[in-house]
Amino acid sequence: MDASLLPPGPSRSAPATRPRECVVVRGGGVAAIVLGAGDAIAIRDGEGLQPAVVFAIDGEGRADSTVLGLEGPADAGLAEVLALGGEGSAQVAHALAARGIAPAAVTGHIVLAGGHSAQTQVALTARREVLVVVAAPGGPMAPDGQDAPTDIEVTVTRAPGNERPLPAPLAEPKLDLRVPAAEARAFRVKAGDYIQIIDVDGRQCSDFLAFDAAALEQGAEFGLDATTTRTLMGAAYPGPGLHSKYYDERQIPLVEVIRDTVGRHDTFALACSAKYYEDMGYPGHANCSDNFNAVLAPYGIRTRAGWPAINFFYNTAVDHTNALTMDEPWSRPGDYVLMKALTDLVCATSSCADDIDPANGWVPTDIHVRVYDGAESFSKGTAFRMNAAAEPRLTRESAFHPRLAQMTRSFVEYRGFWLPTCFTGEGPIAEYWACRETAAVMDLSPLRKFEVTGPDAELLLQRTVTRDMRKLAVGQVVYTALTYDHGGMIDDATIFRLAPANFRVVCGEEFTGAWLRDKAREWGLNAFVRSSTDQLHNIAVQGPLSREILAEVIWTGPTQPAIAELKWFRFAVARLGGPMGPALVVSRTGYTGELGYEIWCHPKDAGAVFDAVWAAGVPKGMKPLGLAALDMLRIEAGLVFAGYDFCDQTDPFEAGIGFAVAEKEEDFVGKAALMRRKASPARKMVGLRIEGNDAVGHGDPLYMGRAQVGVVTSATHSPILKGQIALARIDVAHGATGTQVEIGKLDGLKKRIGAEIVPFPHFDPQKTRVRA
Incomplete structure (x- = not known):
């Protein structure tokens, strides 16, 4: 970009708060990092006891740990590490093959031996350019073992002048295209191929356009239409999963979102235009709309003063006053969106030129585009982060997913995993009744x-x-x-x-x-x-016949209780089918208010576990259970859910689980505050029986007259109680059983729904069923 087109004023230097560069090596897995001369890495074990192995490969393809200052004989072989097949193994093997390197010829050094405490780290500096492979070795953990391989975190500090490399390609690219800062590029994509839009340095917006190529050849322009897309998808922007497609104005899908490592984008506004900068006092400023006009002209696409584009990484929202707001993007270096072309396309991608507000963190930087062949296969996923500073991890499939995916396509992202909401041919009501009357099985591996x-x-x-x-x-x-x-x-x-x-x-x-x-x-x-x-995936088998079903498939040794002997909130170390079967832990626990059990196994044994339970359960009426039916069951049973019935602003008494606060002599975190809150409670959890069938949901306010006195935390229609029920938190002054309250809809005043405070759990308050 010509610097003369940019206005004076905002600093052109990158802010000091640019995100760090970090690579997470998953427990049992490997990862590769390219270092330049002078680049440093810190290899840290955040949890303790996890070994770490480093392999250094120089520019000639030879193993040479001295490049990182490691001396002495090698103590590990890369081929053996890759043979374990941990996360990242395929990507590292691809990187080695691209350089013509045979893993069998590469040896390395153990830099963390495994007997250390949490937060132990080792620092290494590259003397020249080197490909570094870091491994966090470890084998499968038995369900009654506690030796799980855990993550190793590698933080990279680049030497002055050394550029951060792009993330490794997801496969062999058909197109590798750099979009320089404040510019745009156009390209063709065939139906079925994948398009990856990468934010190179982080906090950089990228407008994206796509047109039906066949229609263009007929003289008709049909491109992505945000209004149509939002209407059909029921969301501000599509994401991986069921609601993943972008449509044109004919309501024909053009692209499908496969992966998204950010999950914060814009479909509200136009790509930046000349008028925007003119109105801000910067005439002649580079802008995305004019850049698009220039690169699309060869395809016969008419110019526009402002392009309605899908703006990836642009952090905008509509606030409670109906104002369109924005802030710096959430994207970090290497973050990306991966899409699949659903027809032949002409595409255009920009690096937004905006440097006069937070849209690009004040400093426009490059965008990179890669196109992969449609014959490749990529998992679907969005990014899950433990907290704002954590590295992202794409949505995972539990080890039970292959079995469940044969019964439904309705999966949602739940805390980093795909879980089914309901099952084809059954539906939540049938699943609910199976749990109440016979038995149901559900995947709870995301715990x-x-x-x-x-x-x-x-x-x-x-x-x-x-x-x-x-x-x-x-x-x-x-x-x-x-x-x-x-x-x-x-x-x-x-x-x-x-x-x-x-x-x-x-x-x-x-x-x-x-x-x-x-x-x-x-x-x-x-x-x-x-x-x-x-290392530990789990299914729950719940319902009146759960004990009978599991007694057929679970074996326990003479020192462990049999299924028929297992008491409530106890567990047994067990085997599947007999003394030589896969190892399990079986606990008499659940989240439904019914007699039930949870089976904990290593992922490698999940298929066998599910098949055995399913074979024994189906003749007795067992059905699979999704999240929609589970919500009915747990609300009826008065079981609370994080983010709905409690949060960091509510204590256990206000969440209705005061029974879990023991009167123990020793101090514990929060004890003084809890004792103070218990002595002078302000709010309490209550049950509600709701009049009529108008939908009520989490967050709806509770009123006494004009004053709001509480809030609905969870609500559902109860099949067995034949009406709407809810859990709610209310001021103690109005929390007596039998009190009549109103649930406010619309603005809380224009529409009111009557409700009565009732005891909870709504169903089986003495827990006779779960204790059966």
Whole structure:
């Protein structure tokens, strides 16, 4: 871009807050990083006890660890590491093949041996250009084991003048196209091919246009239409999954979104135009609309003063005052959107020229486009981050997904995994009744699992959870809350005691493990908190016949309780089918209010586990269960859900789980605040029975006259109670059973729905069914 076209004023230097460069090596996996001379890496084990191995390959394709200052004989072979098939193995093998390097010829050094504490790291600096492969080796974890391989984080610091390389191609590109800052490029794409739009340096918007190529040859322009797309998809912009297509004005889909590592884009406004800059006082400023006009002219596409484009990475929103707002993009270096062309297309992509507001972080940078052949296959996914600073991870399929995908196409993203909402030919009502009357099976693998071990494991949990962990016996499970100092909830969890100093925390939030780890370090405790989510997938078998079904397929040894003997909130170490079958842990727990169990297994055994349960269950009326039916069941049973019934602004008493706060002598995080809140409660959780059939949902306000006194946290139509019910949080002054309240719709005043406060759980309040 000609700098003379840009206005004086805003600084042209990149802000100091540009995102860091980080690569996460998944537990049991590998990753490759290209370093230049002087570039440094810090290899950090955030959880402890995880080995790390480094392989360095110079520009001649030879293994040479001295490039990183590593001396002495090599102690690991790359071929053996890749043979384990961990995450990233295929990508590293592709990178090596592209350089003509045979893995068998590459050896490396163990830089973290595995006996270290959390946050241990080693720093290395490249003496010249080198391809570095980092491995976090580890084998499968047995369900009753606690040796899960965990992630290694590699932070890269580039030497002055060294550029950050693009992320490795997803496959062999058919087109590798750089769009320089504040410019645009046009290109053709064949039906079925994939288009990847990459933000090179982060915080850079990229307008995207696509036209039906066949229609253009007939003299007709049919391009992406945001209004049609939003209407048909029911969302501001499509994302991976069911609602993933962009349409033209004929309501014909042109592209489908396959992957999205950002999830924050714009379809509200035009691509920037000359008029925008003129009205801001910058005549002659480079702009995306004029850039598009120039690159599309050879295709016979008419010029426009402002192009209605899909603007990837543009952080805009409509606020509560109906104003269109914007801020710096959420995208980070290497973030991308991957689309599939659904017909032959003429496409155009820009790097937005805007440097007079936060749209591009004040500094326009490059965009990169790659096109891949339609014969390639890419998983669908959006980015999941544990917190704002965490590295993204694309949506995963649980090990049970191949079986469930044969029964439905209705999957939604749930905390980084694809989970079914309902099943073809059944539907939520039928699934619900199966759980109430016979049995149902559901995938709950997205639950986060953490292995808490070490001499101080019990002490760590005693100081961080609301239950008294000293009373928890080996083989027992307990439900608990975790709170901040102010009493607000971090998460709820079930905790398994596997041995005197061995615990397993099963919860909803990945952040919970990081918080426990931070507390162990803060207090100087000899305890480890290691993630095992990827090593331990689980299904729940719930319903009156669940015990009978599992008794046919689960074997337990003489020192473990049989399925018929397993008591509520207890677990057994078991096998599938017999003493030589796959290892399992079976717990008598669930989230439905029915008699039920959860089966925990390594992902490699998930297919066999599901098949055995399904074969035994179908003759007895078992059906698969999706999230829609699960919501009905858990609300009827008064079981709370994070983000709906509790958050960091609510304590366990306000969430209706005050029973999980033990009166223990030892101090724990949030104890003082909880005791104060318990003595002087302001709000309480109640049940609602709702008049009529108007839809009620999370966040709807509760009124007494004109005053709002509470809020609906969860609501559903109860099949067994034949009406709408809800969980709600309300001021204690109005929380008595039998009180009549109103649910406000529209602005809260124009429409009111009557409701009565009733005891909860709404269904089976004495929990006789779950204790059966």
